[in-house]
Structure formats: structure tokens, C-alpha cells
Amino acid sequence: MSKKLVEFRNVSFRYDEDGPWVLKNCSFEIYENEWVAIIGHNGSGKSTIAKLLNGLLFPQEGEIVIGGQQVNEESIWSIRKEVGMVFQNPDNQFVGATVQDDVAFGMENRGVQRDEMQKRITETLSAVRMQDYRLTEPHRLSGGQKQRVAIASVLAISPKVLILDEATAMLDPSGRKEIMDTVGEIQESSGLSLITITHDLQEVVQADRVIVMNNGNKWREASPREIFLEKDALRTIGLDVPFVAILAEELKHAGVSLKSTPLNQEELLEDLWILHSRT
Amino acid sequence: MNNSLIIGQYVPGNSLVHRLDPRTKITIIFFFVFIVFFANNIASYSLLTVFALTCMFTSKVPIRFIIKGLTPVWFLIIFTFILHLFVTREGTVILEFWIFEFYSGGLIQGIAIALRFFLLILVTSLLTLTTTPIEITDAIEDMLHPLKRFKFPVHELALMMSISLRFIPTLMQETDKISRAQASRGVDFKTGPIKERIKAVVPLLVPLFVSAFKRAEELAMAMEARGYQGGEGRSKLRELKIEKRDIFIFILFAIVVAALLLIRSYS
Amino acid sequence: MDITFKNVTYIYQPNTPFSHKAIEDLSFQVESGTFMAIIGHTGSGKSTLIQHLNGLSVPTDGEVVIGEYRLSKHDKPRDMKELRSRVGVVFQYPEHQLFEETVAKDIAFGPQNFGVNEAEIGQRIKEIIPAVGLNETVLERSPFDLSGGQMRRVAIAGVLAVKPDVLVLDEPTAGLDPRGQKEIMDMFYKLHKEQGLTTILVTHSMEDALKYADQVLILNKGTKFMEGTPLEVFNEKDALQSVQLDVPEIVQFLNRFEEKFGQTIPFQKQSIKEIAQSIQQIIEGAESR
Numbered sequence: 001m002s003k004k005l006v007e008f009r010n011v012s013f014r015y016d017e018d019g020p021w022v023l024k025n026c027s028f029e030i031y032e033n034e035w036v037a038i039i040g041h042n043g044s045g046k047s048t049i050a051k052l053l054n055g056l057l058f059p060q061e062g063e064i065v066i067g068g069q070q071v072n073e074e075s076i077w078s079i080r081k082e083v084g085m086v087f088q089n090p091d092n093q094f095v096g097a098t099v100q101d102d103v104a105f106g107m108e109n110r111g112v113q114r115d116e117m118q119k120r121i122t123e124t125l126s127a128v129r130m131q132d133y134r135l136t137e138p139h140r141l142s143g144g145q146k147q148r149v150a151i152a153s154v155l156a157i158s159p160k161v162l163i164l165d166e167a168t169a170m171l172d173p174s175g176r177k178e179i180m181d182t183v184g185e186i187q188e189s190s191g192l193s194l195i196t197i198t199h200d201l202q203e204v205v206q207a208d209r210v211i212v213m214n215n216g217n218k219w220r221e222a223s224p225r226e227i228f229l230e231k232d233a234l235r236t237i238g239l240d241v242p243f244v245a246i247l248a249e250e251l252k253h254a255g256v257s258l259k260s261t262p263l264n265q266e267e268l269l270e271d272l273w274i275l276h277s278r279t
Numbered sequence: 280m281n282n283s284l285i286i287g288q289y290v291p292g293n294s295l296v297h298r299l300d301p302r303t304k305i306t307i308i309f310f311f312v313f314i315v316f317f318a319n320n321i322a323s324y325s326l327l328t329v330f331a332l333t334c335m336f337t338s339k340v341p342i343r344f345i346i347k348g349l350t351p352v353w354f355l356i357i358f359t360f361i362l363h364l365f366v367t368r369e370g371t372v373i374l375e376f377w378i379f380e381f382y383s384g385g386l387i388q389g390i391a392i393a394l395r396f397f398l399l400i401l402v403t404s405l406l407t408l409t410t411t412p413i414e415i416t417d418a419i420e421d422m423l424h425p426l427k428r429f430k431f432p433v434h435e436l437a438l439m440m441s442i443s444l445r446f447i448p449t450l451m452q453e454t455d456k457i458s459r460a461q462a463s464r465g466v467d468f469k470t471g472p473i474k475e476r477i478k479a480v481v482p483l484l485v486p487l488f489v490s491a492f493k494r495a496e497e498l499a500m501a502m503e504a505r506g507y508q509g510g511e512g513r514s515k516l517r518e519l520k521i522e523k524r525d526i527f528i529f530i531l532f533a534i535v536v537a538a539l540l541l542i543r544s545y546s
Numbered sequence: 547m548d549i550t551f552k553n554v555t556y557i558y559q560p561n562t563p564f565s566h567k568a569i570e571d572l573s574f575q576v577e578s579g580t581f582m583a584i585i586g587h588t589g590s591g592k593s594t595l596i597q598h599l600n601g602l603s604v605p606t607d608g609e610v611v612i613g614e615y616r617l618s619k620h621d622k623p624r625d626m627k628e629l630r631s632r633v634g635v636v637f638q639y640p641e642h643q644l645f646e647e648t649v650a651k652d653i654a655f656g657p658q659n660f661g662v663n664e665a666e667i668g669q670r671i672k673e674i675i676p677a678v679g680l681n682e683t684v685l686e687r688s689p690f691d692l693s694g695g696q697m698r699r700v701a702i703a704g705v706l707a708v709k710p711d712v713l714v715l716d717e718p719t720a721g722l723d724p725r726g727q728k729e730i731m732d733m734f735y736k737l738h739k740e741q742g743l744t745t746i747l748v749t750h751s752m753e754d755a756l757k758y759a760d761q762v763l764i765l766n767k768g769t770k771f772m773e774g775t776p777l778e779v780f781n782e783k784d785a786l787q788s789v790q791l792d793v794p795e796i797v798q799f800l801n802r803f804e805e806k807f808g809q810t811i812p813f814q815k816q817s818i819k820e821i822a823q824s825i826q827q828i829i830e831g832a833e834s835r
């Protein structure tokens with residue numbers, strides 16, 4: 001069993017003293033080298049969770065522990081070294097004047113030596129396949145390229161957890177796919193934990209585990225396979241299920257006795273093939 | 280995406296002038312501005328002109344960019360020239376025209392003053408043509424460093440400058456987008472009485488401010504998330520370094536200054 | 547209104563070192579009442595194209611005809627405003643254009659500019675608010691206090707309140723949750739049918755194009771790559787792949803099914819349920835053999 005890295009213990013949060021609770025008594029855990037997707041309708045509290053994880057906000061009730069440290073005013077600087085975050089809008093998180101300045105920004109903040117910085121910039125830009133753009137200015141990059149730079153900037157400080165808060169929402173499908181492939185590769189090779197907040201079902205399917213938020217409550221926490229079995233319940237809270245899950249259900253109605261719940265087309269086709277060739 | 284925006288007027292290049300340390304360039308220009316006022320005869324003016332033109336040709340910046348940079352001030356140069364021509368009454372009369380008399384002294388002074396202007400503007404625009412805004416920012420931060428002792432927020436100022444520079448193209452695109460959206464809703468920015476046109480700016484400015492604030496907020500958050508906590512204990516990727524070429528240019532410039540003073544005292 | 551593009555080319559900043567050809571020699575036609583989807587990569591010229599529909603951009607070469615309005619290098623309609631009142635555009639992230647103190651004022655802004663009288667505007671707002679899925683209680687609130695999804699709906703209401711004949715939508719559902727996306731698209735579709743609009747939808751979603759469009763136009767690097775009904779276009783899997791576009795998942799699945807089982811289930815926009823039944827028959831067929 002791998003190690004526990006992040007823990008939310010009965011966390012409640014609201015933005016104003018007399019405002020509504022935006023998170024209500026949420027508890028969950030995230031382990032090393034795990035990919036967790038957080039989904040939920042607009043305003044369900046997903047971004048709030050991300051900001052709490054990074055010490056950009058603090059809970060009014062409950063506590064958050066990351067790598068054995070409780071998140072509070074004193075620990076945020078070491079927490080932020082462990083938790084890297086990429087936000088939705090590619091334009092509003094690009095700090096540097098050029099790609100390499102942006103990647104350096106996080107390291108400069110931590111006083112990393114220049115030689116080390118140069119080395120890390122080369123490494124991380126290659127990891128996101130942006131090594132040819134080192135001196136390019138942000139307004140000459142596409143949205144997807146800016147997001148890849150943002151990922152490189154975060155990787156440069158070697159965090160243990162990488163949070164993507166709808167980092168692909170403003171990109172076109174091919175931009176999205178590139179980012180997700182990049183992130184997938186990085187997660188596999190570096191073994192960091194990945195938290196992706198998303199409305200994109202394709203991203204959810206790739207995760208090891210899914211946390212479903214509804215109105216500030218943790219509604220479910222399970223594997224994508226289990227989650228997508230609850231087709232109708234998901235719809236009532238404003239979410240959707242992937243095409244394959246719907247087709248699998250219709251196949252069952254039509255009398256095809258699939259033995260498992262397929263998550264992607266390969267699995268479904270394989271299942272059908274077994275049924276087909278049995279006779 | 281708009282790929283065409285040039286911030287400031289930087290023309291990319293790899294000439295000697297481009298590669299000079301920005302602090303070298305700023306310092307030399309600073310002193311150049313001074314010594315232009317010491318020039319007082321043909322020889323000294325020629326010396327400075329040769330220096331400025333040499334810089335210009337070494338920079339390999341196409342002439343048309345330089346001329347473009349000078350356009351807004353041509354008027355000023357010509358105006359001072361004419362003013363001197365009309366007002367100065369020294370030397371001999373060289374031309375009479377209707378009620379005016381033009382003196383040789385006026386012509387000479389007019390040329391001298393116009394040349395001064397021209398040299399000043401040529402040299403300063405060479406700075407912005409061959410130095411990226413971010414290099415200028417770095418140089419200013421470095422040169423203002425001593426002020427830190429007096430609690431002057433040097434780092435913050437430099438950061439603010441570089442972020443503003445970084446967001447200029449973004450905000451220009453945004454302005455363009457919003458004005459198109461409002462034009463589609465029937466706003467007319469181009470025709471109609473002045474009062475109407477001023478009113479038409481509100482639907483443009485309000486969304487622009489709202490979005491600028493939102494951007495600022497998100498950027499601040501992104502910076503904080505990446506561990507930004509002020510200038511203390513920060514290292515820097517960009518390094519300013521005085522190289523041989525900088526020293527060479529300084530020596531050259533010193534010779535020019537010395538020669539100028541010499542020529543001046545002979546006349 | 548019928549829309550015709552005849553050999554349209556559009557160049558940004560022509561005659562400068564930065565000149566950039568965003569659209570090249572593009573021709574197509576849209577009949578009045580058609581729902582057309584425009585699909586293409588980032589930078590393929592979709593947004594540039596739609597700006598020609600209400601005269602925000604005028605072709606560098608060629609001509610655009612919208613109803614009785616003609617746009618080309620040589621003639622611009624005398625009354626651009628009239629054209630804009632008949633072609634409504636919902637831009638990407640339209641909530642960025644909100645600026646009034648109250649929702650009601652913001653919705654009224656467009657119609658006022660186009661000279662609709664106050665009584666009529668009041669009437670229109672009453673009709674539109676429920677149609678875009680808002681509640682009358684928001685009318686007196688500031689648009690900036692609303693949630694992202696609500697702001698989006700207010701901005702859309704502001705365009706609809708002008709009662710255009712042509713509705714142009716540039717990725718209208720970006721950033722919304724799945725339910726919000728579906729609600730908004732269904733709403734546009736309903737309006738399209740009920741009011742006999744001509745609708746032009748720019749989208750990255752093949753699923754939406756398949757579901758709503760009568761006609762699909764695929765752009766690649768500023769030129770027309772393909773045009774046809776969704777069925778025609780999405781059966782050209784290989785061609786689409788050559789410009790890195792996907793086919794809708796359902797088509798993708800049927801293609802793979804064919805590869806694996808050697809039996810074709812032709813795609814004719816049937817429902818998932820019907821597809822499930824076809825699959826069942828093929829498998830049963832094998833069992834009963």
C-alpha cells in the first residue's frame with residue numbers, strides 16, 4: 001500500500017462570515033503516485049478544494065494535512081513546494097516575459113542557483129516538449145503551449161502533488177489531448193500524485209479514482225468504473241456519463257450479457273468479442 | 280492570436296549594439312545627452328554625429344525603423360530650425376524675402392540645434408530598438424539597487440514594470456475583442472456626435488476594467504501558488520554581465536568625450 | 547437570410563511585414579433556415595470567418611452576401627447597423643461583454659442601440675428570461691454578482707433580445723458543466739426551429755455538430771477542407787484524421803466494431819439504443835449459428 005500524501009479531515013469552508021458554506025464537512029485522502037479526478041457541477045466547490053490544498057485559502061473547520069504537515073499560515077511555504085498547481089486561464093498565470101523566465105519564476109522565489117535553474121529549465125521544457133520555445137514571448141504561443149509551459153514551471157520545483165484545475169478547459173480537443181498525454185507521461189515517470197479537476201469525461205476515465213462533488217458535499221468517491229454505473233444519479237446532479245457506459249447499459253437492456261462494466265471502447269469490444277466467439 | 284504586436288519597438292538582432300549590457304547602453308546614453316550640449320563647432324558636431332551614426336550602422340537596425348521612430352519628432356526638429364532661422368539676428372544677411380531677413384548666424388544656429396535634437400533622439404531610440412523592455416527593466420532594477428537601503432521598493436517596481444509589459448499585448452487583444460462584441464450589439468465607435476462617441480466608450484471600458492481586475496487577481500494567486508513572497512531571498516535567472524565589449528565601448532566613448540572637450544577648448 | 551461566401555480571402559494587417567492570411571479563397575452557401583456547424587483546429591480561421599457575417603471584417607478579396615447585404619472590398623452596406631441588428635453574434639465567453647448595473651439594463655442595451663422602443667424591449671425581456679433558463683429575480687441584480695453560468699445566459703439573452711434572423715455562435719458552451727452545455731445547446735436548437743433562424747455554430751464538439759447541424763463545414767488553415775451533411779462528413783474518417791480531427795465517438799466505435807467483427811453497422815444517426823440492438827443481433831447471429 002502506498003503512502004498517504006494528502007488528507008482532508010472534516011473540512012468546511014466559506015468565503016464570507018455570513019455567506020453560505022461552499023464546502024461542507026469534506027473528508028478524503030490521496031496517496032502517493034495516484035491519479036485522482038475531481039468532478040462536479042459549476043460552483044460545486046472543486047476550485048475551492050484546490051486552493052485549500054495549496055494554502056491559498058484556509059478552512060474554518062477541520063484540517064488539511066499534506067505530507068504529514070498541517071496546512072496553516074506557518075507551513076504554507078513548504079506546502080507550496082510540495083503542491084504545484086496549474087489554473088484554467090493560460091494567460092493569467094504566465095508571469096515571465098519569455099518561456100524560460102516563466103519556468104524560472106518558481107525557482108527564483110526559492111532562491112535556486114542559476115546553474116541549477118538552467119538545468120531544470122532544460123529538463124522540464126523537454127518533458128513538456130517545449131524546448132524549442134525557450135526564448136519565445138507568451139503572446140506568440142497558443143493556449144495549449146502556454147499551459148504546457150505552466151506545467152513545466154510547476155514541475156521545475158519538483159512537487160509531490162500536481163493539481164490541474166480545469167487546465168484544459170480553454171483548449172481545443174487536440175490541445176487537450178496533448179496536455180493529458182504529457183501529464184500522463186510525467187506522472188508515470190516521476191511518480192507524483194495527480195489531481196485533475198475537470199468536466200471532460202475522457203480525463204475522468206484515465207484516473208485511478210474519482211471524487212464527485214455536489215453542492216459542497218462529497219457525493220461519491222470511487223473508481224471511474226463504479227462511478228459511471230450510477231448513470232441516472234450522475235445526471236440528476238448535472239453530470240454526464242461517457243458514451244461507452246451508456247452503450248454498455250443499452251446492450252444489457254437489449255439482452256447482451258456483458259460480464260464486466262467497460263470503461264473504454266477497447267474493453268467493450270473485447271467483451272463483445274468474447275461473447276461472439278464463445279459459440 | 281495576434282502575432283504581430285511589438286512591444287515598445289524592439290527590433291530583434293544580434294549585433295554588437297544588441298549584445299551590449301543594457302546598463303552600458305543606458306549609462307552611455309545618459310552621458311551622451313550631456314555632452315551633446317558641449318558641442319559648439321563643426322568639428323565637435325561632426326565627432327558626435329560620426330559616433331551616433333557608427334552606433335546606428337553597427338546595430339544593423341534597418342533605416343526605415345529608425346526613420347519611423349523619428350517621425351513624431353520631425354516636426355519638432357524642423358520647427359526649432361525655422362524658429363532659429365527667423366529669430367536670430369547675428370552674422371550677415373544671406374537672404375531677404377518680403378519683410379523677413381535671414382541671417383547666416385540664424386542658419387548655423389538652426390542647423391546646430393536641429394542636429395542636437397536629431398542626435399539625442401537617434402541615440403535614445405537606438406536604445407529601445409536594440410534592447411528588449413525586459414532588459415531595460417533588469418538594468419533599471421540593478422542600477423537603482425543602492426536605493427534599497429532607503430527602503431525604496433526596487434524589486435517590486437521592476438516586477439510591476441515587467442508584468443505590465445507582459446500584459447500589454449494581452450490587454451490590447453482584449454480591447455479588440457470587447458469592442459467587436461459591443462459593435463455587434465449596435466455600438467458605433469466611429470461616427471456620430473462627440474457626446475455619443477464618448478458614451479460609447481463606457482461599454483468598452485467597464486468590461487476591460489472588470490477583466491483586468493480578474494486577471495490581476497488570478498495572476499496574484501498563480502504567483503503566490505508558485506511560492507512568490509517578495510524580493511527577499513530570491514535568486515535571478517537573468518544575469519547582467521559586463522563583458523569585454525562593454526569595456527571596449529566605454530573606452531571608445533571616453534575617447535570621444537575627451538576629443539570633444541579638446542576640440543571645444545581650441546575654438 | 548441566405549448566406550453566400552464567394553472566393554473570400556481575408557488578410558490581417560495587409561501590406562506589412564506581419565500580414566497574415568487567415569482565410570483563403572473560401573466559398574460556400576448556407577440556405578435560410580439551415581443549422582450549420584463550423585469545425586476546425588485552433589487558428590483555422592473560424593472566428594475570422596464569422597466576423598464577416600455582421601461586417602466586423604470585410605473580405606480582402608471576394609465577396610460575402612447575407613440576404614440583401616453585400617460585403618466586399620468595393621461595397622459595404624450603407625447601413626451596417628441594420629445588418630448587425632439582423633445578425634446576432636454570441637462570441638466566445640460572451641459574459642466578458644457585460645457592463646451595465648443591472649441584468650435588465652444589460653439585456654436592453656442591444657435593442658436600444660437598434661432603436662427598439664422601451665415597451666417592446668420590456669416585452670422581449672419577459673419572454674427571453676425563461677427561455678434562457680433564468681429567473682425573473684435576477685433582472686434587478688448586478689450581472690457581476692451572478693455565477694459564471696448565469697452570466698453566460700444573461701449575455702446570450704442580450705443578443706437574443708435584438709431578435710436577429712441569423713444567429714452566430716462561437717463556442718457558446720465552453721467552460722460550462724455538462725448539464726449547462728446541454729441546456730444551452732437545446733435552447734439554441736429550440737429557438738432555431740421555432741423562429742426559423744439561420745444558425746451558424748462554431749464548435750469543437752463533433753457530438754454537437756452531429757446532433758444539431760444540417761450542414762457541416764470543416765476548415766483547415768483558412769481553406770475549406772470539407773463540406774456536407776454530418777453523415778457525409780463524419781463517414782470520412784481518414785480524411786478527418788489527416789487534419790487531426792476526430793469523428794464523433796459513436797462513429798468511432800462503429801468503425802472499430804467493423805474492424806474487429808468484419809460486419810458493418812452503417813451509421814444513420816440512429817440512437818444508442820438502436821445501435822445496441824444491431825450489435826445484439828450480430829452477436830446473437832453468431833450464437834445461433
Ligand SMILES: Nc1ncnc2c1ncn2[C@@H]1O[C@H](COP(=O)(O)OP(=O)(O)OP(=O)(O)O)[C@@H](O)[C@H]1O
Nearest residue numbers: 015022040041042043044045046047048049693694
Ligand atoms: N472569491 C469568492 N468569493 C465568494 N464566493 C466565491 C468565491 N469564489 C467562489 N465562490 C463561490 O463558491 C462556490 C464554489 O466555487 P468554486 O469555484 O469552488 O466552484 P467550482 O466547482 O470550481 O466551479 P466551476 O466548475 O465553475 O469552476 C460557488 O458558489 C462560488 O460562487
Ligand SMILES: Nc1ncnc2c1ncn2[C@@H]1O[C@H](COP(=O)(O)OP(=O)(O)OP(=O)(O)O)[C@@H](O)[C@H]1O
Nearest residue numbers: 280281282558566568587588589590591592593594
Ligand atoms: N487581430 C489579428 N491580427 C493578426 N492575426 C490574427 C488576428 N486575429 C487572428 N489572427 C490569426 O488568424 C488566424 C485565424 O484565427 P482565428 O481566430 O480565426 O482562428 P479560430 O479558428 O477561431 O481559432 P480558435 O479555435 O483558437 O478560436 C490565426 O493564425 C490567428 O493567429
Ligand SMILES: [Mg+2]
Nearest residue numbers: 046047048166
Ligand atoms: Mg473551478
Ligand SMILES: [Mg+2]
Nearest residue numbers: 592593594716
Ligand atoms: Mg476562435
